[in-house]
Amino acid sequence: MGAQELDLLRVAVTVAREASSLVESSRSSAITDVDTKSSETDVVTAADKAAERLVRDRLAELRPGEPVLGEEEGESSAGAPAGGVCWVVDPIDGTVNYLYGYPWYAVSVAAQVDGVSVAGAVVEPASGRVWTAARGEGAWLDDRPLRVSGADRLDLSLVSTGFAYRPERRRRQAAAIAGLLGRVRDIRRAGAASLDLCAVAAGWVDAYAEHGLSRWDWAAGALVAEEAGAIVRVPGDGSDGLGAEAIIASAPGVADEFHTALREVGFGVV
Ligand code: IPD
Ligand code: CA
Numbered sequence: 001m002g003a004q005e006l007d008l009l010r011v012a013v014t015v016a017r018e019a020s021s022l023v024e025s026s027r028s029s030a031i032t033d034v035d036t037k038s039s040e041t042d043v044v045t046a047a048d049k050a051a052e053r054l055v056r057d058r059l060a061e062l063r064p065g066e067p068v069l070g071e072e073e074g075e076s077s078a079g080a081p082a083g084g085v086c087w088v089v090d091p092i093d094g095t096v097n098y099l100y101g102y103p104w105y106a107v108s109v110a111a112q113v114d115g116v117s118v119a120g121a122v123v124e125p126a127s128g129r130v131w132t133a134a135r136g137e138g139a140w141l142d143d144r145p146l147r148v149s150g151a152d153r154l155d156l157s158l159v160s161t162g163f164a165y166r167p168e169r170r171r172r173q174a175a176a177i178a179g180l181l182g183r184v185r186d187i188r189r190a191g192a193a194s195l196d197l198c199a200v201a202a203g204w205v206d207a208y209a210e211h212g213l214s215r216w217d218w219a220a221g222a223l224v225a226e227e228a229g230a231i232v233r234v235p236g237d238g239s240d241g242l243g244a245e246a247i248i249a250s251a252p253g254v255a256d257e258f259h260t261a262l263r264e265v266g267f268g269v270v
């Protein structure tokens with residue numbers, strides 16, 4: 001453990017930074033070229049597509065032959081062999097924020113081995129901030145090591161979440177979150193899952209939960225949270241009553257209470 005993860009992290013940071021510069025410099029033209037995907041509110045700009053292309057081209061140079069899973073172009077090949085690296089890319093996480101100029105959006109690049117994140121970079125185009133983590137090596141915001149909050153009471157915890165794009169699904173998600181609202185300090189919905197996970201790592205919120213994310217949304221951010229000391233539950237089999245699609249990151253002092261509360265409000269079945 002160590003050298004390989006740090007090599008992968010250097011590559012992730014390099015390509016995510018380059019994509020971040022492209023995303024920021026092309027914002028004024030990119031937001032005039034917008035398509036929609038799963039619903040009319042699920043947007044994709046020219047910059048999403050160009051940034052993913054840049055990341056794929058650069059990974060092909062720096063890590064030839066390794067497969068890439070990206071939001072805009074899907075999976076580049078049959079996938080990684082057992083023990084091999086797969087790159088997981090969200091070229092702009094928080095595209096709706098990007099469209100409006102709300103600065104909470106990021107380029108997210110992770111390296112996974114057998115579906116487990118081992119290195120990840122989340123770069124914010126608007127501020128230039130760089131969130132990083134390598135498995136077993138820690139997590140950083142720029143050069144500052146990250147540590148989750150010391151929260152130990154859910155009723156005093158600041159909790160963040162996010163919603164899917166399809167209206168019928170977000171109505172169910174909102175009902176579960178409404179059940180949580182009276183049991184926590186407050187709720188935030190900032191609009192970029194990768195950064196919401198990084199915010200747990202920094203102690204800017206105490207816990208985060210969302211249902212129905214794709215792998216590219218969480219692959220880098222979940223590692224940043226975990227390496228900063230969060231208890232992270234990634235999408236899995238759902239036998240814990242939290243649903244196959246829930247991702248949850250919490251400060252250790254509130255993790256059990258948060259998981260229990262999420263089960264009680266029906267979060268796992270939205
Ligand atoms: C979205 C954001 C949002 C989350 C959605 C994601 P996108 O990603 O991360 O915060 O609530 O579920 O799809 O579409 O901006 O890449
Ligand atoms: Ca995303």
Ligand code: CA
Nearest residue numbers: 071090092093
């Ligand atoms: Ca995206």
